[in-house]
Amino acid sequence: MDNKNTQTKEQQILVAAEREFLTRGYEGARTTSIAKAAGVTHAMLHYYFRTKEQLFERIVDEKFRTMSHSMFAIMGDPSLPIVERLRCGIAAHFDFVAENPELPRFVINEIVSRPERYEVLYKRVEPVVNNIFRGLQTELDGAAERGEMARVDVRMLLISIMSMNIFTFVAYPFMEPLMGELMADRERFLAARKAENIETIMKRIRI
Amino acid sequence: MDNKNTQTKEQQILVAAEREFLTRGYEGARTTSIAKAAGVTHAMLHYYFRTKEQLFERIVDEKFRTMSHSMFAIMGDPSLPIVERLRCGIAAHFDFVAENPELPRFVINEIVSRPERYEVLYKRVEPVVNNIFRGLQTELDGAAERGEMARVDVRMLLISIMSMNIFTFVAYPFMEPLMGELMADRERFLAARKAENIETIMKRIRI
């Protein structure tokens, strides 16, 4: 009972904090708002997480992990032939971002506002990522040799995919009021947009 | 002399404010930092602009105007045939964003954090934009009829263009440390990226 109760309160704070930080950013977030939204006194928040900073880092950690998962989704199913794999990777990445639509803006804002903090992280991740790039590039080159697709730089391709998938959600509030019926039905638009992004990349690699 | 001097100080504050607001956002910006960067006491800032809010609105106004200019750049030269026009529009838009790399993130963050404020603006702009869309769509349809290109929805095409052009700069700090030599030389990368974006769209409309 006791334990379950504390778990619950700590959880409630984390949930409220995630919401607040993702929508307002670190500077815009108010610890009092978080406490209020979580239904606890703000002293409780400090009891569990000491400082705003520490609470924030807890959220950042989780979000960066989620972000990296979304990046891996783009890799698709390695057992498929490369072109199919690409198609399914784009869709998977799109779906992943769709489930975390505020994530990219949050991560980018955080990196822009305190780049130093993530240097170590990058140093660790970079070799892993580069290895994956090399593997994928080899596969793409093979397919290009066999005349299945055009020769492309995998990094450029991935940037294009991320661009179109992520921008759809980051810029949604900016575009929605301008696009009339196209974006009126969100689900419909997202489905169309996903298809469009896949189509665009597929045509990009077409011979 | 007197007038020129005040102009200069007010200008200095505006320049410093632009920098601070664009990089840190409204909440993250500090009026004292702005004053310090402008080389004036912070009372001066309040003398000229009354409140942080008013100073911010001054910057926002200008930046929204710049943003809309960048959107019009995408239209390209109307005297060119539509495919060429598209190609030059993409390049022009890319160059525009390159000159204001922090602008999109700023505008999007602002719209996300206070959407109500921009409802009126949108109401005014929407019909204009829709008119332009219709005109362009007609041109695209004509070219498609003549077999010069595939049939596409102009709004989807514009979203793709903006996605790739804007993402290049918004996500730069996020991607740069991951991409190794590809992004090591910024100018080189931007040139390659511009070409890639054009190529991607050109292939998208290819029959």
Place this chain on the structure above:
DNA sequence: ATGCTGTTTAACAATTTTGTTAACGCAAAG
């Protein structure tokens, strides 16, 4: 010189926001 105007400064006030502390409650362990 005098007074008028807008500018500048330094000190101060107000507010907001984060963080702390001391006392209280309560359940489990000894």
Place this chain on the structure above:
DNA sequence: CTTTGCGTTAACAAAATTGTTAAACAGCAT
């Protein structure tokens, strides 16, 4: 039953940030 330790509260403290004011100042027209 008492002690111990965690959870909880309310009140308070500290710091940061924005905003104000009164007085000094500088240029200039009268």
